Structures are given as C-alpha cells and as structure tokens.
Amino acid sequence: MQKTITKAIGGFLNTLALVAPQTSATLGFKLFCYPVRAKLKNHHAQFLTQAKVFTYDFDRNTLQVYKWGNGSKKILFLHGWQSHTYRWKNYIEAISKDEYTIYAMDAPAHGLSSGSFCTVPLYSSSIKHLLSKLGHIDTVVGHSIGGFSILHLLYQEEHPIDKLVIMGAPGEATDFLSFYKETLNLSARTTQLIKNKFESYINKPIEYYSSARFASTMITPGLIIHDRHDDEAMYHYAEKLNSTWSNSKLIATENLGHNLKSAEVVAHVVDYIKEPLHTKQSVNKNNTVTA
16 A cells, blocks of 8 residues: 555656646655654653753754753764654663763754754754754764764864764765655656755755765764665665775674664664773774674
8 A cells, every 4th residue: 555655656746747847846855855753652752751851943943952961971862864862762771871961852853843844954954053052072973864964064064073973874865866766666857856956955966965975074083883784774885984984983783774773782882982082993994893
C-alpha cells in the first residue's frame, strides 16, 4: 500500500511537470524539505520532562532546547531527519551530570520546535544561533543531518568547539535528490525542476553540499561512526570524510543500520567525550576501527 501511494505521488508530480512545471517544482521541493514530524510518545515526554527546557526564537521559529546537569564541560547533541531529542536518551543517561552540562535541541520542524520546513542551511544557522548563546562547547555530537549541518556550519566559520562526533552523516546532498527520484519514480524532467527549485532557494549548486568538502579545512578533531550497511547514508562517504578530515578517526559498525542503536556505540561516544583534548589521535587513515 505504501509503495502504491509513493508511486502515485511520483506519477502526479511527473504529470504536473508536463502541464504545470512550476507547481511540480514547488510541490517536489516541499517533499524534499518538509519533514514528517515524529510523534512524541508518552515515554519520550517522561524522559524529556527530566530536563530543564528553554526556547529561543530564530527565523520565525521557536526552537526547543533541553538541558541536563551543571558540570563545567558542555556537550551539544544534534538529532537527524524526522527525529527529536529523545534519540539521545541512552547517551545522556551515561554521562555524569556533575562533570558535564548537556544540551540537546530539536531542529526546526522537529520535536517540539515550531515550523514545518527544514534544510541543512536552516538547521546549521539555528545551531549557530544556539552556539552564540551557549559559548564554548567541549563536544558536539550529531547524527545524520545533524552531523551534516554542524560540518556545514564549521566549514563556513569557526566556533569554539573542541571535538566533534559525526554519526551516520550523509555524504552529498545529491544523494537526497537521488533517493527521492528512485523512491517516487520521478522523471528526469521532474527531478531537474526540483533541483532547480532547491538551488534557487540555497543560492548554490546542490553539489556544494558535501561532507568531504566541509571537512577539507577542518582542524577540530573528530570521531566518525558509520555502519557498513547503512542504506540511507552510504558507508563509502564515511571513508571519504575520514580521508579528507585531517584529524579524525572512523569506527565502522556492522548491521546497526542508519540509526546506530547499540550500547557499544554509546560507549564509544561517551569514551571519546571523556578523552582529554590534548590526547593526539594515532590513526592510520588507510584503516578503520571495527566495532
């Protein structure tokens, strides 16, 4: 049933591309940039009520931020597409609240933040606005588009961040378009119309958005965690990211998929957060650590 509905949407856009191309482009762009908001379930809300909550206004959105602990070191968690802050529960519970102050934000159009529209430029700009309020951050941890967005921000400008953890990040924005093209069975004409619409919004070619490009000037040390069988963000992009990023280490997992839900992954991240900043990473870029 779901596949039938998906193909019907694609067929509708393909027909519109012939008779009303700008309408097709606009509707296709909305599919590309308007996430389906994940429902906040009772057990999600019960966990999140343990945090102190504050909001800030940015670009006509009110963004929700959670805070745990009062330690001198600061951590910021950034979730992925169609997710929300609860995805970090196991990580937050594993970190000392006496040693660390932990922040997590709901991206625009996600969780309890307002809005219906989200792109990498908007997500990274909202992170920038939050960082201006939080000041120095010891570690930023980003999953999927959250990781992609912090890489994008740091490519544009420096921020006082000591370390990064990038989990399951996409490699190229062109992959998003290819995913929708294949999923919806879009014609070449429809795909080009959507691409043109997106590029007119971001005012850059879509190829600009590349994690390897963003990491090419990165001096902040980082840990990359990616599953070899991730079918949403291909593993070979993690290898490319690692080879381009001069001070990174790649941990490859098996059979965890894109979400990387595993106690072992939590342990890797928490250990990296605790690792002293002055510790040099001894990494052979031709190899990876297998979790």
